[in-house]
Amino acid sequence: EDQVTQSPEALRLQEGESSSLNCSYTVSGLRGLFWYRQDPGKGPEFLFTLYSAGEEKEKERLKATLTKKESFLHITAPKPEDSATYLCAVHYNNNDMRFGAGTRLTVKP
């Protein structure tokens, strides 16, 4: 069955404490893996797209990496404003799109 699993469900960090979020997937015909940020009461906001194993993308304190079966979102020296839910999604086959349940990140000052 096609699945996207994110872990952990929730993560609490102190400001400056680096960590990683995981997204594992079991789909065939991957066309792209996406990371989104979602703030409470708002729609998801696009962060990165990764297309092939070994690819990496960076934006400020965030870095996304991709292997054949999973992706990591590394957060370096996070700040309280990085607190949000981070969603992973995969686009596969022609138009199939599947989201993970998200990781809720809280960064304490």
Place this chain on the structure above:
Amino acid sequence: NAGVTQTPKFRVLKTGQSMTLLCAQDMNHEYMYWYRQDPGMGLRLIHYSVGEGTTAKGEVPDGYNVSRLKKQNFLLGLESAAPSQTSVYFCASRPLSSGSYEQYFGPGTRLTVT
């Protein structure tokens, strides 16, 4: 540019009532999507459209209908609402041939069915 807008922002329905959610985008995107988001389950695709006059089923289409009469608008209808349809609904769009597949999301509609 307003991007993707959704109306209404909130709605409360009684079981059996009907309603239509409107999604509009001003980016000239070909693809449009409707998702629902429930706690612990992530976003699930209800229906999508690859262009004006075309629609297709997603992962959870039962109980919903859609129409795409104009390129910029994508309507989601509930003919007979059920409590199981209580959720937050998001609309998204993306261009056809940008070389990437990222979607742009609206702010959501929170629907409660009692």
